[in-house]
Amino acid sequence: MIPARTFAGASVALFGLGGSGRATALSLAEGGALLTAFDDNPRSVEAAATEGIATGDLHDLDWSALSVLVLSPGVPLTHPKPHWAAELANANGVPIIGDVEIFSRERAASAPDAPFIAITGTNGKSTTTALIAHCLRANGRDTQLGGNIGVPVLTLDPPAADRFHVVECSSYQIDLAPSIAPSVGILLNLSPDHLDRHGTMENYAAIKARLLEKAELAVIGVDDEYCEGIAAWHESEGKRVVRISREKTLVSGVFFDGASVIRRDENGEAAFPLTGIGSLRGRHNGQNAAAAVAALTASGLSDDEIAAGLKSFPGLVHRMEEVGRRGRVLFVNDSKATNADAAAPALASFPRIHWIAGGLAKEGGIAPLAPLFDRIAKAYLIGEAAPSFAATLGEQIPYEISGSLDVAVENAAREAGEGGGEEVVLLSPACASFDQFRNFEVRGEAFRKAVAALPGIEIFAKG
Secondary structure, X not given: OOOOHHHOOOEEEXXXXXXXXXXXXXHHHHHOOEEEEEOOOHHHHHXXXXXXXXXXXXXXXXXXXXXXXXXXXXXXXXXXXXXXXHHHHXXXXXXXXXXXXXXXXXXXXXXXXXXXXXXXXXXXXXXXXXXXXXXXXXXXXXXXXXXXXXXXXXXXXXXXXXXXXXXXXXXXXXXXXXXXXXXXXXXOOOOOOOHHHHOOHHHHHHHHHHHHHOXXXXXXXXXXXXXXXXXXXXXXXXXXXXXXXXXXXXOOEEEEOOOEEEEEEOOEEEEEEOOOOHHHOOHHHHHHHXXXXXXXXXXXXOHHHHHHHHHOOOOEOOEOEEEEEEOOEEEEEOOOOOOHHHHHHHHOOOXXXXXXXXXXXXXXXXXXXXXXXXXXXXXXXXXXXXXXXXXXXOOOOOEEEEEOHHHHHHHHHXXXXXXXXXXXXXXXXXXXXXXXXXXXXXXXXXXXXXXXXXXXXXXXXXX
C-alpha cells in the first residue's frame, strides 16, 4: 500500500466505497488523514466500517474545514449531472480529486524521479499497459502494475527511484488528477466513448489529453483526427513527442507495417517482428506494441530486451486469449468484447472463424461488423441477442441458435474440426454478459471450462 502522507492531518471527505474507494480510504487513513467516507449504498458503508474505515454522512460535515473531496472514478463529476457530493464540494470551493491524483502527489513528494508510465486511449489501453509491465518485469525491472486495469493504484508499492509504475488511466481518473505528470504519457487513440459522462467528443478528447500535459515524453497515436491534432499541438509547444501508428509509415516515430513494429529516430531504424506472437495478433495490437516499444525505449531497455519481452507476452485473460488447440483448431477467448467495436479486432485477426456471439445486446447490435462477415464460417448464437443477431446475419452467414455457451462450444468444436485448414473457434460475444453471466470474466471462465472438457484438447496457460 502507498500511505497518503501528503494528507496527514488534513480533513478529507471520500465518496464511493467500491473496491478502489475502500483502497483509497485505507491509504488516506494510513497516511494520517482525518477521513470521513460515505456511499449511497448502505451495504458499502457497512462493509467499509468493518474494515476500520471512518464513515459518516457527508451532508453533516463542515465543508469549510475540508481540504479535498476524494471521488471514486465511477461517480459523475460533471455529466449528465454532478453527483450531490460533487455539488457540495463545488458550492464550498473544495477541490475534487481521485486516487491517481493522490498517487501523483505521493510520487512528487517522495520520489519525483521515479519512473511512471501512464496509458490511456479509447481502445487498447489494458493490453498496452499489461504488455509494457510484462516487458519490464521480464527484463528484471521492479515493476508495479495497476490503475484502471483492475488493481487500485494505491494498493501498489510506493514510488522509488528504481521502481516502475505502469498505470492504466481512464478518462474518469484523468479528470480527477490535475497534477498527473508521468515520465511517459501514452495516448493510443480516440473515438466516441463515455459521452454520457463527458458531454461532447471535444470534452472527452480534452480530458484524455490532460494525461500528456505534464509528461516528460508524450507517446501519441496519430491514426485519428483528434490524436493527430493533440500531437501537432504538443509539437508546436516544443514538447517531446513520439508519434505512433498502425496505419501510416512514419518518417520519425514508431509504426506497424503489417508484420513488424518499426522504430525510426535519430539513432536509425530498428524492427521488432510480431509474426508468430499469438498474443499480439492483429493490426490493433500492432499499435499497442508500437506504444510499448516507444515507452520501453524511453525507459532504457535495449532492443534485445524489448524484442524478448514482446515474444514472451502471454496476453490478457479474456482479450483474444488463446485458450487451447485441438489439431488445426485454435480456441480463443475474447469475452471482454462486450460490443461490436470491441469484437471487430478479433474478427479481423483470423481468416476462418466459428464465431460464438450473443448475450445482452448493445445498441446497434452486430450490424457494424458486416464488413467482416466473410471471415465467418458459421455463427453460434447464444443468449437474449440470438434472434436479433440471426436477423442481421440473415442469409449471408450460416448460423445456429445454440442457446447456451456449452452447446455453442461443443457444436463449434465439432464443425471446425471437419475442415481441412486452420480454423478458429472464437468467443467474441459483441454483447454484455448479464443475461446469462455475472460479468465477462465469469463468461470467459465458462468458455475455458467448456473447451477444457473437449476430448483431445491441449489447454494453454492463462494469459
